[in-house]
Amino acid sequence: MTPYFTQLLVFACVYALVAASVSITMGSAGLFTVSQAALYGVGAYTAALVEIHLGLDFLLVMLSSIAVAVAISVVTAFPALRLKAEYLVVGSLALQLVASAVFSQSSALGGADGLVNIPVPSVFGLAIEPNDFWIAALVVTAVAYALLYVVTGSPWGRLVRAIRDDEVAVAAIGKNVVTAKVSVIAIAGGAAGLAGALYACYVLYISPDDFSLQISVGFLAVALIGGATRLEGSIVGAVLLVALPQLLRLVTLPPNVQGQLQELIYGGFLVLFMMFRPQGIVGDWTAWRRARSAAPGPALGGVAARAPGPVVQLAVPAQAAGEADEGVVARDVSVSFGGLKALRGASLSVPLGTVTALIGANGAGKTTLVDVLTGFVRPDEGQVSWHGRDVTALGPQAMARLGMARVFQEARVFSGLTALENVLVGLPKQRREHVSLTLDLRPRVRRAERDAVATAMSFLDRVGLAEHASATAGQLSYGQQKLLCIARGLASGAQVLVLDEPSAGVSPVAIGRLQKTIDSLAADGLGILLVEHNIALVRNCAGVVAFMSQGRVTMTGPPDEVLADENMGREYLGVGRHGSSTAEGVGDE
């Protein structure tokens, strides 16, 4: 192949690999970083130094580049990942700028001149001449992409996309968010490092300018224009953005414009795409496809929708059904936010096999009490126990693993995942959910995954959503989204299900469906805490009603008794002498 085409092909491979790194961080995990060029540079400098000083085999050169890039990306991102999203941007910006400074200042790296005379790489003693390098680049890129497909298509990849859609909801079903994010950063760093090794071993001369912040923006453009939500978008973007400047070379442009071609094309396309097609070229075409044919889209990324499995396994202990198991209990809990006392010694018990309704005016402390029971807020005073064991100190993930599932008021589905995938994310103990095990493709593991799909289908069926299994969760109706959250909670191994205002914003038909689901779950032995304003629903479902006022549970009893109480009526419903209640409590809602 001519040197000209070899160069285009190698550059397309290099761009595709760095863009894949962007695609995984931004498209899959929703993390925004601007340090791709730095990590690509780390890979390139590592490869150059290993080649120059150690003269190792090309395979080992690539492995060292990957290792160093992974190490640096994880060490620098770890502190920022524990904080808010903005800090990851700053952290990655810092990494990029520090790396640029090191590349251009360090004499061991050749300073501003860079490293020249990098030896031609060799595999098993055979030298790869620059003109033949396209073969090596294609093979390496193909292998890397194959691995990335397996990894991102695994339960780990699904978990990562769920984190992108709603981090809090992922923590609420007992999954570790930080570990998953760190592994995303590691994989992305490795891909960028590998690209750097390819680049250095091909051009045999590297300088700090090849790895600047502007180059990072260029890689963002490659990935996003192609489409960051799918890996193949990176290939499309890389090919397009390597080819386009070449095509424009055929047209005679004024020299000053010619010199700025890269900025004008990448920048211009990036703006236009973000304005008119933010999902990129290969992004979601379902709307377009649906317009062309009435047939439903292909099912679920390779796994066909299955008939529901025969039995729904709820996580309730067998002997608990029917018995008065105490489930989760809060005793005398108090919580203050600054000067506001949201809870002042509230007590509530949610036994298994019963629907316990929690009612009270806005600001009475209902949401804070739910936060305490599910581990999101740690009480200043008081105790939370689980089957008699003290669990006051546990966070949301640990509580979820015990068997507390929370359905948030604002239906927090993973909107970019299908309904079935939403439930699959909820299932505990999935082997390939851990990143280091994603390549475990033994038949036994694959079979377990097929069984998981059947289990998830049965949970969907339980809430009446089986026929919507392959629908994108964000496109379901609000009522369906709430039912989906219940199915996800059940899948996570719930013994106690906390429903925070399930009927709010839901159509009457869907409320009927909701009521049937709640009744049948309680009948099967699940403990349900229903936080609700819809008195009709409370009257129809609840076995016990607890009334909250000013941070305390002031009354507990059968629905008829509590709902008929005069004090309750006056304080909550505003019926009675005082008319509307004012200044009654300070809000947590």
Place this chain on the structure above:
Amino acid sequence: MQATFIGGLVSVATYALVAVGFSLIFSVTKAFHFAHAVVYVLAGYVAYSVVAPLGVWAASVVGVAAAAATAAVIELVVYARMRRRRASHFTILIASLGLQYLILGVVGAIWGTYPLVLANPFVNLAPVHLGGFTFAWLDVFTVALAAVLLAVFLAWLYGTRAGSALLAVAENPAMAEALGISLPRARLTAMVVGTALSAPAAILGGFYQSLSPGMGATPLFIGFAAVLVGGAGSIAATLLGVTVLEFVSAFAGYWLPGQWSLAITFGVVLAFMLWRPRGLLSSRRRATAFVGQLAGAA
């Protein structure tokens, strides 16, 4: 050492203009307006092009107006349209990165990428001695201009109806809209005012050294870092953040090669993030006080 101190003071003055302008845009529009880094620099380039016929002062005014007009066009043509299509902050940030890249290309195509020098109008004036320090006239002018511009800006922000509207939008857009404040107009105002406030920094930069397309990148990073170090949502906090960071950077530059100072500045930012994630002047107390007032009013 003295030169370092004066250098620090001057860069605090110019960077403060960029940082406060960016901070205003960030807090009102909630968009990470990355392109600010090159839009405000346009003031320097346009001034350079018209300085021969108009003279330096009129050219500067034209330059600032051109930069502000560009910001208005970006808001109306790109950001406002994207918001109407319900684009996320994330998408707008990436579009802004693209704009920055695109405008860099345009500047490079029109004016070239080589540094251009704006003649320093104070070059023939004798230096001023003040409290043991010797200031060049340009130093005095820069610090005084920045102080006056910031004072006028703060008076406008806190003293006028238009300014209060921006503060309300920054605090709670939904509430501000419910009270009859037009969000599109508030965002446009923030873009224009923020850019106009930052733009003189580009012209001063041209007087000190030279104009280059990428000259706005570092001040923008420092500005963004200052918003984080100082604590989001307060102009005073942003100013404090810039002061801390710029003196760290100036003195780091005194002992180490130039490129390291930016790295060290970001090291400081990272340290702050770990030590005090809410910023130097944490806004938690203010938030609590605000909720308290609401509760009291209810």
